[in-house]
Amino acid sequence: MTDISASLVLALRLITGADPELWRVVTLSLEVSLAASILACALGLPLGAWVAVRRFPGRRAVIVTLNALLGMPSVVVGLVVYLMLSRAGPFGSLGILFTPKAIVIAQTLLVLPIVAAMARQFVEDAWGEYREQLTSLGVTPTRAVPTLLIDLRYSLLTVVLLGFGRAASEVGAVMIVGGNIDGVTRVMTTAIALETSKGDLPLALALGIVLISVVLALNTAAYLMREWSERRHG
Amino acid sequence: MADALFPLEARGLSVRLGSHDALRSVDLDMDGTRRVVILGANGAGKSVLLRTLHGLLAPTGGTLRWAGSAARPARQAMVFQRPVLLRRSAIANIEYALSVNGVDGEERHRRAHSALARVGLSHLADRQARVLSGGEQQRVALARAWALEPRVLFLDEPTASLDPTAAAEVERIVGEIHASGTAVVLTSHNLGLARRFADDIVFIEEGRITEKTPAESFFASPASPEASLFLQGELP
Numbered sequence: 001m002t003d004i005s006a007s008l009v010l011a012l013r014l015i016t017g018a019d020p021e022l023w024r025v026v027t028l029s030l031e032v033s034l035a036a037s038i039l040a041c042a043l044g045l046p047l048g049a050w051v052a053v054r055r056f057p058g059r060r061a062v063i064v065t066l067n068a069l070l071g072m073p074s075v076v077v078g079l080v081v082y083l084m085l086s087r088a089g090p091f092g093s094l095g096i097l098f099t100p101k102a103i104v105i106a107q108t109l110l111v112l113p114i115v116a117a118m119a120r121q122f123v124e125d126a127w128g129e130y131r132e133q134l135t136s137l138g139v140t141p142t143r144a145v146p147t148l149l150i151d152l153r154y155s156l157l158t159v160v161l162l163g164f165g166r167a168a169s170e171v172g173a174v175m176i177v178g179g180n181i182d183g184v185t186r187v188m189t190t191a192i193a194l195e196t197s198k199g200d201l202p203l204a205l206a207l208g209i210v211l212i213s214v215v216l217a218l219n220t221a222a223y224l225m226r227e228w229s230e231r232r233h234g
Numbered sequence: 235m236a237d238a239l240f241p242l243e244a245r246g247l248s249v250r251l252g253s254h255d256a257l258r259s260v261d262l263d264m265d266g267t268r269r270v271v272i273l274g275a276n277g278a279g280k281s282v283l284l285r286t287l288h289g290l291l292a293p294t295g296g297t298l299r300w301a302g303s304a305a306r307p308a309r310q311a312m313v314f315q316r317p318v319l320l321r322r323s324a325i326a327n328i329e330y331a332l333s334v335n336g337v338d339g340e341e342r343h344r345r346a347h348s349a350l351a352r353v354g355l356s357h358l359a360d361r362q363a364r365v366l367s368g369g370e371q372q373r374v375a376l377a378r379a380w381a382l383e384p385r386v387l388f389l390d391e392p393t394a395s396l397d398p399t400a401a402a403e404v405e406r407i408v409g410e411i412h413a414s415g416t417a418v419v420l421t422s423h424n425l426g427l428a429r430r431f432a433d434d435i436v437f438i439e440e441g442r443i444t445e446k447t448p449a450e451s452f453f454a455s456p457a458s459p460e461a462s463l464f465l466q467g468e469l470p
Contacts, residue, residue, distance in 0.1 A: 129318060130318055132285075132290055132314065132318075133317075133318035134318075136288065136290060136311065136312040136314075137311075137330075137334050137335070137378075137382075138308070138334050139334050143334065147320070147330075151320050151321045151322075232362055232365070233321040233322075233362050233364055233365070234321065234362060234364025234365040
C-alpha cells in the first residue's frame with residue numbers, strides 16, 4: 001500500500017513536472033489517435049449514413065457485418081495489418097511497419113466499424129423522421145447523407161469522441177504493428193504495459209492518469225456540447 | 235387557375251400497405267382551380283391519398299396523370315401535420331429547399347426572405363427553426379413550400395397540432411397561397427376549416443372515395459350515410 005502511495009506521489013510529480021519522456025509518449029499517443037479518428041470518421045460517417053438511407057441488395061448483410069466488426073478482437077486487426085505491412089506482405093514495400101503510420105492504420109481499422117455502425121443507427125433514426133419531408137422537397141437519398149450528417153453533428157460528436165477514446169485506449173494491435181519502440185512508436189497504452197512489467201509504477205500510473213483525464217475531458221466536452229446544442233437548436 | 239400541370243386524373247388508383255388496402259380503386263379529377271379538402275374518419279385513407287398524389291407513395295394499381303403525363307411533376311410541395319425542420323435558422327431552412335431545387339445566389343436569398351415575410355416571420359429569420367413555437371414552425375414550413383412557387387400545394391392536417399390562434403393564422407396563409415395561384419389540396423378533421431375553406435369536398439371511407447362534390451352541397455345534404463355520421467361527429 002505504501003508502495004502504491006509513493007508511486008502515486010511520484011506519478012503526480014512526473015505530470016506536474018512536465019517530465020519529457022512522459023509528454024513525448026502522451027503527444028505521440030494523441031497524434032496517432034487523432035489521425036486515426038479523423039480518418040475513421042471521414043470514411044465511417046458517410047458510410048454509416050449512406051447505409052442508413054439507401055436500400056440496396058445485401059444491405060442487411062452490410063449492417064450485420066458492421067455490427068459484427070464492433071466485436072472483432074483488436075489483436076486480430078493488429079495481426080492482419082502486420083501481415084499486410086510486413087516485408088512479405090502486399091504493402092511491405094511501403095516500409096511503414098513499426099512506424100506511427102502503421103499504428104494509425106490499425107487504429108483506423110478498429111475505430112471505423114464503431115463510427116460507421118453508430119452513425120448508421122443515429123442517421124437511420126433521424127431518416128425515419130425526415131424522410132418524407134426531404135423526399136417531398138426533392139432531396140435524393142445521396143443528397144440526404146450530408147444534410148443528415150450536418151443536422152446531427154452534435155449527436156455524432158459523441159461518436160467521434162467514442163472513436164477517439166477507442167483508438168487512444170488500444171493496446172494489442174498497437175503493440176503488434178508499432179513494436180513499442182522507445183521514442184518512435186511507444187504510446188500511452190503500450191508504455192503502461194511495459195513500465196508495469198518492468199515495475200516502474202510511477203511512469204505507468206502517470207500515463208494512466210493522463211489517459212483517463214483525456215478521455216474524461218473529451219466526454220465532458222461532448223456532454224456539454226450536446227446539452228448546449230439541444231437548448232440552441234432543439 | 236388552370237395550367238400545364240392540370241388536369242389531374244386518377245383512375246383506379248390503389249395503394250396496398252403491407253396486407254392493408256389503404257386506397258381501393260380511386261377515381262379523381264381536379265382542374266387546379268378549386269380548393270379541395272379531403273375529409274374522412276381516422277384511417278380512412280386521407281393521408282395515403284394525399285401522399286400518393288404528391289408522389290411519396292407509389293400506387294400499386296391504377297394510373298395517375300398530370301396534364302396527361304404519368305411523370306411526377308416537379309412544381310409541387312407538401313406541408314405535413316408536424317413540420318420537420320432542419321437544425322438551422324428559419325431562413326436557412328427555406329434557402330436549403332430552394333438550393334435543392336436549383337435556386338441559388340441572390341435569387342435564393344430574395345425568395346427565401348420574401349416567403350418568410352409573407353408568413354409574417356421576418357423578425358425570426360435568424361432564429362433556430364426547431365426552437366420556435368409549433369405555430370411558428372408550421373408557418374416556416376408554409377414559407378418553405380411557398381418559396382418553391384409550387385403549382386400545387388398538398389397539406390396534411392396542417393392545423394391539427396396547433397392552438398386556435400395559430401390554426402387561424404395558418405388557414406389565412408393557406409388562403410393567400412391559393413390566391414397567389416397555387417392549387418391547394420388539404421386533408422383535415424376540422425369541419426370548421428373545411429366549411430370555411432373548401433370549394434370541393436372529397437369524402438373518403440375505407441380507402442374509397444364515396445363523394446366528390448361542391449362543399450355547399452356536401453354540408454347541406456351529404457349523399458352517403460357515412461358522411462352524414464361524420465358531419466354529426468359520430469365517426470372518429
